[in-house]
Amino acid sequence: MGRNSIMEKQGDSHRCLHGIITSTLSITGLQAMVPRMCSSIQKHLQKNWQHNKEISLYRSTKMLTFTIVLECLFGIGIEPETLFGVFERVLEGVLSPPVNFPGSKFSREKKARTEIEKVLITEVRGKREEMEGGRDEEDGMLFSKLVAALIRDEITEDEVVDNVVLLVFAAHDTTSYAITMTFKMLATYPDCYSLLLKEHEDIARNKKPGEYLTLEDVKKMEYTWQVARETMRLCPPIFWFLQKSNN
Numbered sequence: 245m246g247r248n249s250i251m252e253k254q255g256d257s258h259r260c261l262h263g264i265i266t267s268t269l270s271i272t273g274l275q276a277m278v279p280r281m282c283s284s285i286q287k288h289l290q291k292n293w294q295h296n297k298e299i300s301l302y303r304s305t306k307m308l309t310f311t312i313v314l315e316c317l318f319g320i321g322i323e324p325e326t327l328f329g330v331f332e333r334v335l336e337g338v339l340s341p342p343v344n345f346p347g348s349k350f351s352r353e354k355k356a357r358t359e360i361e362k363v364l365i366t367e368v369r370g371k372r373e374e375m376e377g378g379r380d381e382e383d384g385m386l387f388s389k390l391v392a393a394l395i396r397d398e399i400t401e402d403e404v405v406d407n408v409v410l411l412v413f414a415a416h417d418t419t420s421y422a423i424t425m426t427f428k429m430l431a432t433y434p435d436c437y438s439l440l441l442k443e444h445e446d447i448a449r450n451k452k453p454g455e456y457l458t459l460e461d462v463k464k465m466e467y468t469w470q471v472a473r474e475t476m477r478l479c480p481p482i483f484w485f486l487q488k489s490n491n
Contacts, residue, residue: 246406260398261407268317268386275459276384280316282456284308305423306332309416317415318408319385320367327363330356334409335417357409364405368394386411418481425479426472436471443467 246252250261267273288308293299310331311324337353344351371391390404430437447461 246402246409248400248403248406249410250407251410257399257403260393261403264389264393264399265386265407265411268384268389271459273384277316278459278462279456281312284312284315301427302420302424305420306416309420309423310412313412313415317385317411318387319383320387320408322363322367327360330359331412331416334360335413338413360409361405364408365401368401368404421481422472422476422479425481426475429475429478430471439467440471 250258250265253261285308288304288311292304292307307324307328310328314320314322314324314327333349333356334353337350337356340349340353342350344354367387368391371387372395375388375391376395387408390399390407393399394401394404430440443465447457447464451457451461
């Protein structure tokens, strides 16, 4: 995912990146993120689910989680459809043999990675120019925090790009798989679906029309979290991982 991602860092560099990323996922950050996620989900359902008799659930959830990562976590103003297919090509290459010849998945992955890098560098430099010129302030989004750290010379431009790429993959692909399998499990066990639906309806009764969920509402979804955790236990989103020893 890049030599300058947090996975490849140690010492002060790792601590710096870790601090930036975790600050976005603090209680304050999550409180601001939940309503934004509700808005993105609502728009996605209206556009892709409403009035459609059939949908491709896995592809739909992949697009949804990809959109949420870009809009709600990073706050990057790029149309998700513009980059979704490019990121998918990178993912295919990551899981394929590293054989670099024209037409291979690995070759397409390298080209797609270069394309993503060009787009993100443009976004980083544009954001930096706006922030340094006083036309844009740090808004609490992860992308803004990374660029702010870049302005302070705490991290490099390559570190911003590589960590955006890493977190987009880490956040959207596994999450979309978990959501899809949760739907499947709920369809298989209608009693569980009824309990989950009741929990959501109880929360919805206390909301005004058009009012988004809050972090406190999410915390009340105890049965929903049990369903999600049990689904991930039975159908793990990550089947394998690699470790590298520095010794």
